Amino acid sequence: PTPIVLDVDTGVDDACALLLAATHPALDLRAVTCVGGNAPVKDVVRNTLTVLEAVGRADVAVAGGAARPLLEHPQDARHVHGDDGMGDLGWPTPALLPDGRHAVELLRDVCLAAAAAGERVTIVPTAPMTNIALLLRTYPAVADGIADIVFMGGAAQVGNATASAEFNVFHDPEAAAIALDAGADLSIPVTMYGLDVFYDPVVTREQAAELVAVGGRTGAELAGRLIEFQCDRFGRDASTIGDAGAVCAVIDPDGLTTEVLPIRVELAGQFSRGRTIVDRRDWSGDLSHDPHGEPPVRVRVALGVDHERYVGIWLETIRTRAGG
Numbered sequence: 001p002t003p004i005v006l007d008v009d010t011g012v013d014d015a016c017a018l019l020l021a022a023t024h025p026a027l028d029l030r031a032v033t034c035v036g037g038n039a040p041v042k043d044v045v046r047n048t049l050t051v052l053e054a055v056g057r058a059d060v061a062v063a064g065g066a067a068r069p070l071l072e073h074p075q076d077a078r079h080v081h082g083d084d085g086m087g088d089l090g091w092p093t094p095a096l097l098p099d100g101r102h103a104v105e106l107l108r109d110v111c112l113a114a115a116a117a118g119e120r121v122t123i124v125p126t127a128p129m130t131n132i133a134l135l136l137r138t139y140p141a142v143a144d145g146i147a148d149i150v151f152m153g154g155a156a157q158v159g160n161a162t163a164s165a166e167f168n169v170f171h172d173p174e175a176a177a178i179a180l181d182a183g184a185d186l187s188i189p190v191t192m193y194g195l196d197v198f199y200d201p202v203v204t205r206e207q208a209a210e211l212v213a214v215g216g217r218t219g220a221e222l223a224g225r226l227i228e229f230q231c232d233r234f235g236r237d238a239s240t241i242g243d244a245g246a247v248c249a250v251i252d253p254d255g256l257t258t259e260v261l262p263i264r265v266e267l268a269g270q271f272s273r274g275r276t277i278v279d280r281r282d283w284s285g286d287l288s289h290d291p292h293g294e295p296p297v298r299v300r301v302a303l304g305v306d307h308e309r310y311v312g313i314w315l316e317t318i319r320t321r322a323g324g
């Protein structure tokens with residue numbers, strides 16, 4: 001199985017991603033690190049432990065990390081994810097406890113241990129990239145233990161936090177810029193699973209109800225209730241699996257249509273701060289006359305997704321492996 005670490009701000013759809021990453025047989029989930037984003041980091045840690053407890057993964061280390069962005073003040077998204085950050089389901093508080101290390105130290109230890117064993121880990125940030133930026137700048141040697149970074153964030157087209165910017169990048173634009181820059185500097189391949197594909201894989205209310213019916217406080221019941229929460233919140237009959245799509249992209253990369261494109265993170269704009277400016281000009285392969293000086297980083301950008309395939313992976317895994 002592919003060694004993988006998730007960096008999350010759980011988060012309703014981060015929970016959907018965790019449920020998949022913790023149970024899919026093609027993945028070896030080595031750790032989960034938490035960052036403030038959708039909710040304050042202490043709530044993110046509790047929510048993450050709740051998810052892992054529901055699927056019996058007490059063996060996976062969970063660590064809390066950055067409580068706030070590098071520069072900005074935190075602006076959580078509890079209006080989207082509920083007061084507790086995970087759908088206000090009234091789920092019991094988990095008995096599991098977090099690891100004593102800071103998220104950055106846990107990430108470092110996992111990556112260096114992988115490198116020492118001749119392995120490489122795939123890092124999947126589904127949250128603001130504060131922990132990732134701190135990791136790559138503080139401990140660049142971790143690159144020897146990283147296969148690639150597949151992050152949920154950004155958009156080639158429209159944003160969601162603002163008309164320009166996607167939430168994870170908007171929440172900590174400097175961290176996103178540092179992570180992409182450090183990734184390029186350290187020769188780590190980066191894939192952007194952004195808003196151009198994020199909303200496409202959807203689960204219907206009927207499918208969610210089948211998962212809820214499994215009951216028993218299992219991962220399946222939790223997954224179904226999270227999708228129902230999102231359907232209710234947005235008044236829809238179906239809801240995206242969101243961040244879980246980035247985990248599907250690790251399991252089944254061929255489900256994505258991608259292009260390697262130059263990207264810059266907008267750090268200065270009044271109404272465009274946090275936008276990922278994806279250069280789709282015909283001549284973006286030759287930027288020798290680019291007036292901006294500092295070259296952009298090149299990232300594999302997801303521009304299309306086989307959404308039925310990804311929903312199939314998610315549903316099948318939750319049904320067969322998260323039902324207790």
Ligand code: BDR
Pocket residue numbers: 011012013014038077080126127152160166167168242243
């Ligand atoms: C992203 O922001 C959060 O609301 C979701 O968990 C996802 O990671 C979407 O913009």
Ligand code: CA
Pocket residue numbers: 008009010011013014038126127243
């Ligand atoms: Ca998230």
